[in-house]
Amino acid sequence: MSNEVNLTPTSAIVLGLLELTGEATPYDLKQAVAITVGHFWTFQHAQLYTETERLTKAGLLNERREEGGRRRKHYSLTARGRKALDEWRATPATEVPELRDLAVLKLFFGADPKELASAQIAAHEAKLAEYYEIRKIDQGLEPRGPWIALALGIDYEKQEIRWWKGLADSAA
Amino acid sequence: MSNEVNLTPTSAIVLGLLELTGEATPYDLKQAVAITVGHFWTFQHAQLYTETERLTKAGLLNERREEGGRRRKHYSLTARGRKALDEWRATPATEVPELRDLAVLKLFFGADPKELASAQIAAHEAKLAEYYEIRKIDQGLEPRGPWIALALGIDYEKQEIRWWKGLADSAA
DNA sequence: TTCGCCATGTAATAGGTTACATGATTGC
DNA sequence: GCAATCATGTAACCTATTACATGGCGAA
Numbered sequence: 001m002s003n004e005v006n007l008t009p010t011s012a013i014v015l016g017l018l019e020l021t022g023e024a025t026p027y028d029l030k031q032a033v034a035i036t037v038g039h040f041w042t043f044q045h046a047q048l049y050t051e052t053e054r055l056t057k058a059g060l061l062n063e064r065r066e067e068g069g070r071r072r073k074h075y076s077l078t079a080r081g082r083k084a085l086d087e088w089r090a091t092p093a094t095e096v097p098e099l100r101d102l103a104v105l106k107l108f109f110g111a112d113p114k115e116l117a118s119a120q121i122a123a124h125e126a127k128l129a130e131y132y133e134i135r136k137i138d139q140g141l142e143p144r145g146p147w148i149a150l151a152l153g154i155d156y157e158k159q160e161i162r163w164w165k166g167l168a169d170s171a172a
Numbered sequence: 173m174s175n176e177v178n179l180t181p182t183s184a185i186v187l188g189l190l191e192l193t194g195e196a197t198p199y200d201l202k203q204a205v206a207i208t209v210g211h212f213w214t215f216q217h218a219q220l221y222t223e224t225e226r227l228t229k230a231g232l233l234n235e236r237r238e239e240g241g242r243r244r245k246h247y248s249l250t251a252r253g254r255k256a257l258d259e260w261r262a263t264p265a266t267e268v269p270e271l272r273d274l275a276v277l278k279l280f281f282g283a284d285p286k287e288l289a290s291a292q293i294a295a296h297e298a299k300l301a302e303y304y305e306i307r308k309i310d311q312g313l314e315p316r317g318p319w320i321a322l323a324l325g326i327d328y329e330k331q332e333i334r335w336w337k338g339l340a341d342s343a344a
Numbered sequence: 345t346t347c348g349c350c351a352t353g354t355a356a357t358a359g360g361t362t363a364c365a366t367g368a369t370t371g372c
Numbered sequence: 373g374c375a376a377t378c379a380t381g382t383a384a385c386c387t388a389t390t391a392c393a394t395g396g397c398g399a400a
Contacts, residue, residue: 008359009277016281027380037280040271044361049381051359072380089283092291093275096299096332099212099325101269105181108209108321109188111261119264127268149280152335153271159331160268163324180387199352216389221353223387244352 005058007088013037014051015060015077015085023064023076026052036146039130040153060084117168121161128157177230179260185209186223187232187249187257195236195248198224208318211302212325232256289340293333300329 005011017032018024024032026048033048052075055061060081064074077085103120107113131154139147177183189204190196196204198220205220224247227233232253236246249257275292279285303326311319 006358009272009274010359012277012281016277019281025380030380037277040273041277042270045380046362046382047360054359085281089278089281092283092288093273093278094291094295095274096292096295096329097271097273097275098214099269099328100181100272101212101265101324102181102267103265103269104321104324105184105209105213106261106265107324108317109184109191109257109261110315110317111264113320116264119266120268123266123268143282145280145282148285148339149276152273152276152279152339155331155335156271157268159327163327167320167324178386182387197352202352217352218354218390219388226387 005055005060005084007084009041010043010047010051011055011060012085012088013041014048014055015081015088018061018075018077019082019085023074025072025074027072029075039134040149055081113167113171117164117171120164121168124157124160124164128154128161131157177227177232177256179256181213182215182219182223183227183232184257184260185213186220186227187253187260190233190247190249191254191257195246197244197246199244201247211306212321227253285339285343289336289343292336293340296329296332296336300326300333303329 013033014029017029017036021028021032026045029048029052030045033042033045052061052063052073056063056075060078061075062078064076066072066074103116106116131150134150135154141147185205186201189201189208193200193204198217201220201224202217205214205217224233224235224245228235228247232250233247234250236248238244238246275288278288303322306322307326313319
């Protein structure tokens with residue numbers, strides 16, 4: 001239970017999801033990721049195994065191991081884990097996210113705008129449709145955070161579609 | 173000179189910049205990154221040392237070592253390197269970039285929208301100002317790619333500012 | 345002429361990804 | 373009751389980041 005851990009975004013996701021679910025195995029977390037933050041922040045499921053272990057060593061989670069059968073590990077927040085999550089949440093992000101857009105990188109280095117645009121438009125439209133699907137669920141549900149995040153995602157996708165369409169037109 | 177290399181975005185950046193500069197040391201590349209793609213895709217300069225070495229082993233770069241003094245290594249594209257870059261550029265990105273926005277993650281997990289918004293608005297405005305600064309340079313310059321990428325960056329920042337302002341208002 | 349900062353580079357570590365492996369379950 | 377598929381987990385590898393180290397140059 002060493003005192004210092006580096007809280008990566010992955011850590012925060014694990015902590016955040018455990019706060020919502022109470023107790024979960026890495027596999028449960030994998031499923032939870034898929035229907036929540038996985039829509040805009042993905043990683044390999046293997047990482048949930050190493051990350052839970054890491055956070056446990058750091059004293060932020062506790063681990064309960066099943067007796068018989070698969071001897072699966074169930075994780076939940078410790079008091080310190082809860083505190084770390086609260087602190088993370090209370091610290092506003094002061095940086096802008098980097099664009100880090102492969103398509104933009106290709107544009108930058110001279111890829112053909114029209115070809116890129118048509119691929120990107122299709123991809124962004126698919127993503128937008130995915131978000132619309134989610135939005136059909138009752139918006140009144142608590143907590144609010146996910147819905148607010150969803151709204152940003154939708155706006156972002158719309159704007160990307162507009163932009164790439166404009167590019168395709170201007171490069172015509 | 174093994175045949176298969178994984179072309180990461182970092183690789184593409186190295187190849188792309190070497191195409192523009194002809195020959196460069198990792199340190200030159202670092203400087204080049206800073207005034208080009210570094211505006212929307214950053215990484216540690218140490219990576220330029222390992223990446224050039226890796227690409228050299230893979231036969232995509234050749235290495236010329238200074239005789240006296242610092243014995244710095246100068247890199248340039250081989251024919252195969254040029255080909256790899258062309259192929260990379262000709263393959264459109266079919267995925268949408270992930271949002272991967274820390275601020276959105278915090279929103280998702282319940283951070284206070286108003287606090288986040290004010291930090292984000294400030295950060296995005298600073299970024300936008302940075303882009304405007306660049307845009308003062310003669311837009312007519314070739315190649316065009318960077319200018320197109322810049323246009324996207326500007327639109328993106330504007331939209332983020334709009335969105336976060338809207339959020340701050342609605343949460344008022 | 346020395347002090348301090350920028351230039352330049354390397355080594356160690358951590359974090360993330362890919363690949364693989366085994367137990368469970370379900371349709372045929 | 374067997375094959376295919378999904379659930380669940382581990383191990384190996386690779387990339388990226390952090391930390392450190394040395395050389396050179398300009399300003400006091």
